[in-house]
Amino acid sequence: xxxxxxxxxxxxxxxxxxxxxxxxxxxxxxxxxxxxxxxxxxxxxxxxxxxxxxxxxxxxxxxxxxxxxxxxxxxxxxxxxxxxxxxxxxxxxxxxxxxxxxxxxxxxxxxxxxxxxxxxxxxxxxxxxxxxxxxxxxxxxxxxxxxxxxxxxxxxxxxxxxxxxxxxxxxxxxxxxxxxxxxxxxxxxxxxxxxxxxxxxxxxxxxxxxxxxxxxxxxxxxxxxxxxxxxxxxxxxxxxxxxxxxxxxxxxxxxxxxxxxxxxxxxxxxxxxxxxxxxxxxxxxxxxxxxxxxxxxxxxxxxxxxxxxxxxxxxxxxxxxxxxxxxxxxxxxxxxxxxxxxxxxxxxxxxxxxxxxxxxxxxxxxxxxxxxxxxxxxxxxxxxxxxxxxxxxxxxxxxxxxxxxxxxxxxxxxxxxxxxxxxxxxxxxxxxxxxxxxxxxxxxxxxxxxxxxxxxxxxxxxxxxxxxxxxxxx
Numbered sequence: 127x128x129x130x131x132x133x134x135x136x137x138x139x140x141x142x143x144x145x146x147x148x149x150x151x152x153x154x155x156x157x158x159x160x161x162x163x164x165x166x167x168x169x170x171x172x173x174x175x176x177x178x179x180x181x182x183x184x185x186x187x188x189x190x191x192x193x194x195x196x197x198x199x200x201x202x203x204x205x206x207x208x209x210x211x212x213x214x215x216x217x218x219x220x221x222x223x224x225x226x227x228x229x230x231x232x233x234x235x236x237x238x239x240x241x242x243x244x245x246x247x248x249x250x251x252x253x254x255x256x257x258x259x260x261x262x263x264x265x266x267x268x269x270x271x272x273x274x275x276x277x278x279x280x281x282x283x284x285x286x287x288x289x290x291x292x293x294x295x296x297x298x299x300x301x302x303x304x305x306x307x308x309x310x311x312x313x314x315x316x317x318x319x320x321x322x323x324x325x326x327x328x329x330x331x332x333x334x335x336x337x338x339x340x341x342x343x344x345x346x347x348x349x350x351x352x353x354x355x356x357x358x359x360x361x362x363x364x365x366x367x368x369x370x371x372x373x374x375x376x377x378x379x380x381x382x383x384x385x386x387x388x389x390x391x392x393x394x395x396x397x398x399x400x401x402x403x404x405x406x407x408x409x410x411x412x413x414x415x416x417x418x419x420x421x422x423x424x425x426x427x428x429x430x431x432x433x434x435x436x437x438x439x440x441x442x443x444x445x446x447x448x449x450x451x452x453x454x455x456x457x458x459x460x461x462x463x464x465x466x467x468x469x470x471x472x473x474x475x476x477x478x479x480x481x482x483x484x485x486x487x488x489x490x491x492x493x494x495x496x497x498x499x500x501x502x503x504x505x506x507x508x509x510x511x512x513x514x515x516x517x518x519x520x521x522x523x524x525x526x527x528x529x530x531x532x533x534x535x536x537x538x539x540x541x542x543x544x545x546x547x548x549x550x551x552x553x554x555x556x557x558x559x560x561x562x563x564x565x566x567x568x569x570x571x572x573x574x575x576x577x578x579x580x581x582x583x584x585x586x587x588x589x590x591x592x593x594x595x596x597x598x599x600x
Contacts, residue, residue: 142312146259146267148305149252150274155298156245157279157362159215162287162295174463176238181456183246188449192328197251197445198310201303204251207244208303212296214241219292248299249452250445255310256430257437257444260540260582262381263318264434268427269373276365320578322441322542329442331450332508334497339429339451340458341493345486346396346422347462349414352403364419372427381538385435386503388428393494396421400487429455436506439536439543447509528553531598538598539582548575552588553595 160173187194197204214237256264285291313319376383399417402410433451437444502508528550536546544565551561562572585591 142309143263143267143316143318144270145305145309145312146255147270147274148302148309149249149256150271150278151298151302151305152245152248152252153271153275154278154282155211155215155295155302157275158282158295159218161279161283162292172234172238174460175235176242177456177460177463179239179242180246181453181460183243184250184449184453184456186449187247187250188446188453191443191446191449194445196254197247198254198306201307204248204303204306205300207247208299211241211244211248211299214238214244215296216292219287244299246452248302250448252302252306253430253434253448254444255306257434257442257447258319258321259434260318260321260438261385261431261435261537262376262383262540264438265376265383265385265427265431266373266380268430269369269376272369272423272427273366273373276362276369280362317578317581318540320540320542320582321438322544324437324443325441328512329446329509330512331447332510335502335507336450336454338493338497339454340461341490342392342396342425343422343455343458344462344465345400345490346418346425347459348465348486349396349399349403349418349462351463351466352411352414362419364416365423367416368420368423369427372424384503385428385431386500388424388431389498392421392424392428393490395424397487397491432503432507436509438540439546440506440509441542442506442509531595534598535583535595539579541579541582545575545579545582548572549579549591549595552576552579553592 160176187197217237218234218241256267259267282291282295285294372388375387395417399414399421402414402417429451433447434444436442437447532546532550532553535541535549536543541549547565548561551564556564558572558576559569562569565572567575580586580591583591583594585594
């Protein structure tokens with residue numbers, strides 16, 4: 127068996143992984159289209175409507191994930207979706223200038239429905255790709271994605287409503303789809319994409335993470351409703367600063383960076399943003415928007431990395447997992463966007479916003495303490511098979527030093543749960559035949575798992591692997 131003897135590298139010998147950052151085209155389209163169209167053409171209520179449509183689309187894909195199987199493997203469908211997104215954007219701009227009154231509103235609502243449903247599908251196709259990557263590379267790529275998205279969005283928004291800018295925005299989805307296909311092909315055999323195959327099991331999710339996701343985005347969206355469009359656009363700088371800071375940390379501590387740090391920082395930053403809204407001093411709006419965008423960026427990267435790692439290690443269906451979690455996120459954003467409308471309907475004075483903001487902050491802090499524990503970051507955060515088939519007891523139970531070393535190696539090298547089990551048995555001196563019998567897998571499957579372990583660890587045989595594992599301090 128000829129295997130590479132090189133040590134693990136950040137990107138490998140080529141930079142094909144950079145194609146995976148093409149997600150920023152899709153994110154830029156969503157951001158800049160909402161800013162450009164919402165500022166000059168449409169009533170604000172359509173922002174809430176678009177969020178509701180996107181949440182419904184995410185949920186629909188999640189419910190049909192068993193039948194859909196895969197989205198990124200359907201190039202014609204995704205290309206059609208991208209083209210429709212661009213045409214809907216241009217149609218929304220022309221909608222109110224061509225039609226007035228209810229006819230114009232109905233036309234734009236139809237375009238918003240189609241565009242946001244397509245946007246949700248394209249995002250989930252990208253999440254399929256990211257769910258096949260280990261946490262180390264996924265974290266780095268997501269930081270680059272958010273940084274590039276903020277810079278692109280600000281640049282296009284700064285150009286105004288001239289034809290060149292509008293056409294550039296319209297082609298962003300097509301660029302994203304092209305990058306997705308290229309990324310999927312060029313990185314198919316990369317060691318960092320050797321995740322657990324998607325299982326046919328039916329999975330269920332604890333409501334704890336969903337409540338937390340909805341609460342965070344509800345608070346963040348409600349906070350943003352008090353900011354002007356200019357503030358929201360200018361302080362995309364907050365996204366840049368947050369993404370760049372995480373990128374530097376992830377590169378400096380490649381393989382050792384703790385994603386939970388992002389969550390631990392995002393909540394205080396969001397609370398700081400609410401304080402700036404409440405004080406009402408000059409420049410407080412810009413500071414609040416900066417904190418809001420930075421907090422959401424940190425939280426978004428955290429959530430994506432955590433659930434990608436769960437799908438990667440345990441073979442959870444990415445369409446189902448991200449469909450459910452994104453439905454919770456956008457559902458919370460929808461609720462946060464309609465709260466201000468309730469206040470206006472009830473004629474609550476402007477000073478009355480202090481109470482709801484204070485309540486939201488207190489609730490968010492309480493939920494953060496109650497719904498998240500350190501153990502959640504080491505397990506599946508409540509994502510479990512609905513019915514467990516005939517399985518053997520996990521070989522990873524216990525607290526002996528071999529178990530802890532293999533757990534650290536799994537995190538360091540991006541091993542799946544099954545590969546971690548095999549690694550432990552290999553470290554205990556078991557032959558491949560014995561391991562295959564103990565885990566009820568074919569020997570050919572065992573050889574494939576072993577080959578993946580060697581590649582990820584950068585070794586060529588068991589002796590080298592043993593030496594690498596024994597070097598790990600626990």
